Amino acid sequence: MTVFAGKLLRIDLSSKRHFEEEIPDQYYRKFISARGLSAKYLYDELKPGADPLGPENRLILSIGVLGGTGLQGFSKWAVTTKSPLTGTIFRSITGGNFGVWMKHAGYDLIIIQGQAQTPSYVHIGKGTVHFQGAEDLMGLDYRRLQGKLKERHGPHTESACIGPAGEKLVRYAVINSGERTASRGGVGTVMGSKNLKAISINVPVRKPSPVDNARFKDLVKKQISILKEHPRRKNMTTLGTPYITTVVDGLGILPVRNFQEGSIQAIEEISGKEFHALKKAKAGCHVCMTRCGGMRDVTKGPLRGSKIDGPEYESIFAFGPLLGHTDKQFVINANALCDYYGIDTISTGVCIAYACELFEKGIISTSDTDGLDLSWGNEESVFSLIQKIGKREGFGSLLGEGVKRAAGHMGGETDFYAMHIKGLEIPGYDPRGVKGYALSMATSNIGGSHMYGRPREELSGIVDSFTEEGKGPSIAQVQKEQALEDSLIACTFGNTGLDLRMYSELLTAATGIEEFRNAESLLKTGERIVCIERCFNVREGFGRKDDSLPKRMTSEPLRNAGPSTGQVVKNLDKLLDEYYEALGYTGEGIPSVDKLKDLGIEELAKEIINDRRFLAN
Ligand code: SF4
Numbered sequence: 001m002t003v004f005a006g007k008l009l010r011i012d013l014s015s016k017r018h019f020e021e022e023i024p025d026q027y028y029r030k031f032i033s034a035r036g037l038s039a040k041y042l043y044d045e046l047k048p049g050a051d052p053l054g055p056e057n058r059l060i061l062s063i064g065v066l067g068g069t070g071l072q073g074f075s076k077w078a079v080t081t082k083s084p085l086t087g088t089i090f091r092s093i094t095g096g097n098f099g100v101w102m103k104h105a106g107y108d109l110i111i112i113q114g115q116a117q118t119p120s121y122v123h124i125g126k127g128t129v130h131f132q133g134a135e136d137l138m139g140l141d142y143r144r145l146q147g148k149l150k151e152r153h154g155p156h157t158e159s160a161c162i163g164p165a166g167e168k169l170v171r172y173a174v175i176n177s178g179e180r181t182a183s184r185g186g187v188g189t190v191m192g193s194k195n196l197k198a199i200s201i202n203v204p205v206r207k208p209s210p211v212d213n214a215r216f217k218d219l220v221k222k223q224i225s226i227l228k229e230h231p232r233r234k235n236m237t238t239l240g241t242p243y244i245t246t247v248v249d250g251l252g253i254l255p256v257r258n259f260q261e262g263s264i265q266a267i268e269e270i271s272g273k274e275f276h277a278l279k280k281a282k283a284g285c286h287v288c289m290t291r292c293g294g295m296r297d298v299t300k301g302p303l304r305g306s307k308i309d310g311p312e313y314e315s316i317f318a319f320g321p322l323l324g325h326t327d328k329q330f331v332i333n334a335n336a337l338c339d340y341y342g343i344d345t346i347s348t349g350v351c352i353a354y355a356c357e358l359f360e361k362g363i364i365s366t367s368d369t370d371g372l373d374l375s376w377g378n379e380e381s382v383f384s385l386i387q388k389i390g391k392r393e394g395f396g397s398l399l400g401e402g403v404k405r406a407a408g409h410m411g412g413e414t415d416f417y418a419m420h421i422k423g424l425e426i427p428g429y430d431p432r433g434v435k436g437y438a439l440s441m442a443t444s445n446i447g448g449s450h451m452y453g454r455p456r457e458e459l460s461g462i463v464d465s466f467t468e469e470g471k472g473p474s475i476a477q478v479q480k481e482q483a484l485e486d487s488l489i490a491c492t493f494g495n496t497g498l499d500l501r502m503y504s505e506l507l508t509a510a511t512g513i514e515e516f517r518n519a520e521s522l523l524k525t526g527e528r529i530v531c532i533e534r535c536f537n538v539r540e541g542f543g544r545k546d547d548s549l550p551k552r553m554t555s556e557p558l559r560n561a562g563p564s565t566g567q568v569v570k571n572l573d574k575l576l577d578e579y580y581e582a583l584g585y586t587g588e589g590i591p592s593v594d595k596l597k598d599l600g601i602e603e604l605a606k607e608i609i610n611d612r613r614f615l616a617n
Contacts (some may be wrong), residue, residue: 001103001574002022002207002209003069003209003211004065004108005022005103005208006023007020007108007110008096008108008129009109010113011112012113012114013122014117014527016116027040028065029515030525030601032507033062033065034078034486034487034488036080036529037062037094037109038080039085041080041381042058042466045058045113049166050244051079052082053084053115053190057081057082057113058082058112058113059079059082059112059196059229060110060111060112061079061080061160061199062077062101063077063099063489063508064076064228064488064490065079065488066488066489066506068104068207069208070207071173071220071287072287072289073287073289073491074491075097075099075287076094076147076285077100077102078489079093079187081187081190083185084190084193085404085424086423089446090184091486092175093177093451095157095284095288096176096180097158097286098158099286100157101203103208104204105201110475112194114194115195116195116196118195120132121137122199122200124199125203129233138197141163141164141339141340142198142301142342143306145161154202157178158200159179159198160175160176160199161177161197161199162174162175162192163339163340163341163342163390165191165342165343165391165400166191166342167192167197168400169258170189170391170534171186171401171405172189173186173192176339177189179293179308179309180285180309183346184346184446190541191305210511211509211512212509212510212512213313215509218257218376219505221500223277225451227290227495227496230497232497236290236493237289238276240275240292241314242270242272242316243271243272244265245271245518246318250562251433251564252261252430252561252565253318254267254319255317255419255428255430256354256560258322258356258357258419259419259430259453261558262430262559263560263562264326265323269314269551270326270331271319274328275296278328279295279296280295280296282294283309289494296310296312296332296338296449297309297332297400299332299333300333301337303336308335308339310336315349315426317326317380317427318428319349322428323353323376323377327379330382334383334386337383341386341390342390342392343386343400346425347403347425347426350419351400351402351528352385353419354419355374355395355399356374356375358374358410358414359490364414367534369385369395370393370395372395384400402425404420406418417552419552420550421441421447421448421550422447422542423447424448426441431549431553432558433465433561433564434455434458435458435466436457436458436463436466436471436475436478437454438553439456439579440452440478441456441549441550442547443475443533444479444575445533446533452482455474455475468569468574469611471473471528471578471579472575472579473546473582476583479526481523483527484500487525496566500520500523501519504519507522528601530583531591534589535593535601538608542590543590544580547576548572550564554572561583591604593605
């Protein structure tokens with residue numbers, strides 16, 4: 001088998017049938033794999049206006065072209081779908097072994113469509129695909145479920161599965177693979193809507209063979225020597241993402257009490273060093289020498305007495321400062337509870353912080369919250385609320401709809417406190433203190449994500465993070481780079497020190513495809529992927545009006561935020577104009593016909609040509 005498996009597996013849950021399909025060579029050349037290839041299929045197959053929770057939506061699982069080759073940190077996998085939180089195209093990337101097992105089974109993609117009539121799971125064995133009943137598996141959390149699947153299909157079995165919250169259609173349910181999760185955008189909710197509890201795979205190992213194996217091996221050695229020496233990689237190996245906590249606090253962009261402030265006292269209590277002291281064992285993804293994860297003891301809740309792989313920085317922010325405290329053990333326990341139900345920690349934390357601020361302001365009271373006192377720092381109430389969200393009970397059921405819909409339901413002024421972009425809850429970086437992040441999150445085709453284009457130079461102080469001028473071209477650039485990396489899939493945390501030239505050399509040696517030899521053309525591929533995602537959203541009615549920020553970000557100066565105190569996003573319109581111009585989009589944020597031609601995807605113009613905003617430019 002070459003590094004491209006060359007095939008996809010289509011699973012139709014409605015008819016209980018499966019099909020193998022060849023992936024056209026041209027698709028690889030234009031979209032590479034994973035995020036890019038999946039975006040192409042989703043764009044082609046999903047009609048505009050389709051219900052994200054209906055049988056027509058696709059759930060596309062994908063592995064990168066370099067996954068399973070022995071390259072370090074390239075074996076993550078991705079889920080692509082239309083999100084039930086945002087209504088946009090969505091991709092969520094995760095670790096765990098499932099992706100590499102897909103490749104062993106001979107597939108670059110698995111496309112799931114339709115809806116099973118009764119709870120089901122699908123098992124892929126050597127040359128076989130079985131549709132199985134899952135009634136006896138319903139209600140299980142990811143750990144017990146994965147254990148049962150290993151009992152049934154052998155200890156070598158790997159699976160992608162959902163927890164109780166995915167079954168109950170909490171809109172930000174996750175998909176698990178081992179201890180890792182595809183967390184964002186409600187990818188697990190889409191799986192739940194299809195009545196699909198799990199997909200498991202147990203097949204013999206088939207290692208993909210690079211076309212120029214000798215050259216590829218040399219490049220792997222080179223990658224390892226780069227990683228060994230890189231200080232950031234060493235930091236990630238020792239402390240993992242928790243090391244970010246004090247950095248972000250120092251910049252004054254750590255969201256505190258629902259984004260009211262940008263820094264918190266006693267930050268050292270939740271520093272990377274403090275979490276390092278609690279680490280019981282290292283953890284990480286398939287073939288990765290960085291191993292940025294860490295197992296820590298859980299002292300409360302259904303997973304009490306066990307260990308979880310975490311918390312990552314985003315969970316620390318979401319269950320610590322965002323809720324007004326710095327209690328590390330509470331953060332771990334809350335993270336474990338989210339894992340148990342299978343819900344995204346960022347969205348859960350932001351939804352609860354929203355409710356806490358409404359409580360603080362007297363807009364809601366215990367009569368709205370099922371009697372819970374949501375004063376800042378009330379850990380017992382937060383713990384109860386996570387359980388209510390996971391079970392979709394009472395007030396938790398409303399918050400399980402996501403903060404945008406919760407605010408829509410509550411009405412009045414509550415929208416001001418709902419921290420989301422296009423319906424996706426904002427992660428742990430206050431956009432007011434890093435204007436590039438403000439622009440990147442506002443324009444992200446998946447909503448408020450920190451992983452759609454990180455303004456690295458601003459975060460590391462190379463470029464002034466408060467200036468708004470000139471951010472359009474740099475954000476366009478990092479979004480293209482991220483799209484390329486997500487299409488390989490190169491882990492953001494595990495591939496420090498690799499550049500476009502190295503990606504080009506790796507791809508050329510692995511595939512023998514000449515187009516990949518030109519590093520600039522790879523960047524264009526990244527641009528093509530961002531563009532097809534935008535076209536998907538345009539077809540759904542998204543445009544400039546949706547490239548926005550919560551009103552708090554543009555009207556309320558950041559408080560108690562060290563160097564970022566007083567910062568606010570002053571002129572988002574100007575930032576957008578610059579960004580659209582850098583990408584060749586119209587003033588409405590729609591790719592121009594010339595841009596589509598330039599990217600070799602002019603066929604998309606036919607799809608959106610009837611859009612009045614498109615014609616107007
Ligand atoms: S750096 Fe961390 S997240 Fe990335 S591949 Fe390695 S273990 Fe996984």
